[in-house]
Amino acid sequence: MPAVAHALEPAVQDVARSLVFDEVYTSHVAFVWRTLRTFGVVDAQLEDAVQDVFVVVHRRLPEWEGRAAITTWLFAIARRVASSHRRRTTSDRTELLVDDRAGGDDTFAAMSRAQAAATVLAILDQMDDDKRTVFALVELEQLSVPDVARMLDIKLNTAYSRLRLARQAFELAVRAQVKP
Amino acid sequence: MTDELGPAARALLDAARPGLAPDPTTVARMRTKLDSSIAASAGGAIATKLGLLALVLAVATGALLYGAEGARRDRSLAAEQVPANEPANDPAFGRESLVPAPATTRDPAPPRAIEDTAAPAPIVHASTPAMVPATSSTPPITHRPPRHPVAHADLGREVELIDRAMAAMRAGDAAAALAAVRAHASETAGAGQLAEDAAAIEIEALCRLHDGSAGKRLAAFDARWPDSAQRSRLSSSCR
Numbered sequence: 001m002p003a004v005a006h007a008l009e010p011a012v013q014d015v016a017r018s019l020v021f022d023e024v025y026t027s028h029v030a031f032v033w034r035t036l037r038t039f040g041v042v043d044a045q046l047e048d049a050v051q052d053v054f055v056v057v058h059r060r061l062p063e064w065e066g067r068a069a070i071t072t073w074l075f076a077i078a079r080r081v082a083s084s085h086r087r088r089t090t091s092d093r094t095e096l097l098v099d100d101r102a103g104g105d106d107t108f109a110a111m112s113r114a115q116a117a118a119t120v121l122a123i124l125d126q127m128d129d130d131k132r133t134v135f136a137l138v139e140l141e142q143l144s145v146p147d148v149a150r151m152l153d154i155k156l157n158t159a160y161s162r163l164r165l166a167r168q169a170f171e172l173a174v175r176a177q178v179k180p
Numbered sequence: 181m182t183d184e185l186g187p188a189a190r191a192l193l194d195a196a197r198p199g200l201a202p203d204p205t206t207v208a209r210m211r212t213k214l215d216s217s218i219a220a221s222a223g224g225a226i227a228t229k230l231g232l233l234a235l236v237l238a239v240a241t242g243a244l245l246y247g248a249e250g251a252r253r254d255r256s257l258a259a260e261q262v263p264a265n266e267p268a269n270d271p272a273f274g275r276e277s278l279v280p281a282p283a284t285t286r287d288p289a290p291p292r293a294i295e296d297t298a299a300p301a302p303i304v305h306a307s308t309p310a311m312v313p314a315t316s317s318t319p320p321i322t323h324r325p326p327r328h329p330v331a332h333a334d335l336g337r338e339v340e341l342i343d344r345a346m347a348a349m350r351a352g353d354a355a356a357a358l359a360a361v362r363a364h365a366s367e368t369a370g371a372g373q374l375a376e377d378a379a380a381i382e383i384e385a386l387c388r389l390h391d392g393s394a395g396k397r398l399a400a401f402d403a404r405w406p407d408s409a410q411r412s413r414l415s416s417s418c419r
Contacts, residue, residue: 025211030201037200047206051214052335052373058218059339063346084373113199120196139185139193140200164183174189 021058024070029054031071031141032078037121038136039082039129052081071143072151123173127166134159135166338364338374345381354385361385376405380414387418394418 032053033046041049056077120140124132137148149159185193202210345360361378368375379401386394398414 025214029207029210033202034200046202047210047213050202050210051217054214055217055335056339056374058214059343080373080376113195115199116192116195117199120192120200140197167183167185167189171185171189174186174192178188 021054021061024057024061024074025054028070028074032074034136034140035075035078036082036085038124038132038140039079040125041082041085045085049078049081049085052084053078056081069147069151071141075137075151119177123170126173127169131162131166131169134162135170138163139167139170335373338368338372341367342374342377342381345378345385349381349384349388354388357381357385358389379404383414384417387414 029050032050036046036049036053053074057074124136127135133152134145134148137143137151138145143151145159145163146156148163149156152159341360341364345357345364348354348356348360361382364372364374364378365382372378379397383394383397383401386397398418401414
């Protein structure tokens with residue numbers, strides 16, 4: 001009966017979509033989480049923001065068609081979701097930076113994950129959005145610069161330029177921390 | 181100043197990287213919440229479809245009854261021509277059994293309840309019962325009363341409208357797609373989380389309709405989202 005066939009078809013599609021969605025979620029939830037953090041979503045709102053991203057992903061996965069890398073697509077969704085969440089203040093992380101100040105290159109190796117993450121985020125907060133984004137994608141997500149340029153739809157030279165400036169800013173901030 | 185990071189900066193990044201990802205417990209907790217949200221959303225979608233079906237049936241039934249009312253004068257004669265085993269001749273399938281359907285048309289509560297399920301934070305409701313059946317035959321947005329823009333429309337509602345617009349585009353109905361994205365713009369005051377998607381669909385629809393305002397919209401799109409990943413798609417769509 002055609003009506004039954006029509007009723008079953010979406011169900012089959014749902015199962016297929018669910019399988020793909022599971023894979024996307026498992027493989028990329030950390031990426032989405034970090035991207036949202038990079039764009040300034042406060043810790044208290046991260047879980048909600050991640051959920052917002054994946055609700056959109058689940059609904060729109062059939063339209064994705066694989067024409068772009070999945071990370072590019074997730075990144076675009078996460079960026080928009082992040083913009084709707086309140087930006088975090090930098091004061092808390094600045095305090096952490098001061099508290100952690102000690103000295104020596106091995107200082108950061110001895111930090112707890114949370115302390116190190118907070119320190120990195122505090123430094124990233126001081127960068128403008130363009131540099132922070134390129135830096136986070138290259139240095140934290142370990143994507144190639146050409147991939148990042150494609151992801152952000154910017155020229156390769158622009159990506160390299162932003163990365164160079166961001167690295168300089170990051171390096172300066174780190175040196176400021178390790179000086180006795 | 182070198183372009184590369186020094187060992188201290190590298191050490192900091194290496195130490196920070198694991199702390200920048202959610203721990204397994206958090207991942208599992210988020211997944212549970214997400215599954216609930218998706219299930220609720222799917223339930224809402226099914227309810228919406230059932231609601232639309234109910235509306236179509238209600239309108240169809242209303243039309244039948246209207247026709248029946250018009251033919252009331254001839255009913256006794258018509259009844260004589262119907263075979264005995266025909267439902268129309270059976271009191272159980274008679275006029276009384278159809279009364280609740282037009283009652284649905286008169287009472288907006290059932291469709292409203294369905295709509296509320298589909299959109300957890302509905303912005304506007306049909307204000308008169310007469311508008312409810314109208315949604316089944318024409319784009320619903322154009323048959324709703326003017327709405328006050330709401331800056332923070334629910335994401336689920338945004339997704340619903342964008343889904344509707346994309347489905348209309350796939351079906352080749354650019355006008356319906358335009359109605360959906362304009363409803364999105366109205367409900368979010370142009371500041372929704374999916375505003376970029378809505379704007380892109382609007383431009384695509386305008387191009388498909390050969391509307392002269394497409395170029396102007398495209399320029400505005402470029403100004404607002406200069407780095408949009410959707411720009412290349414718009415270029416090919418509006419060639």
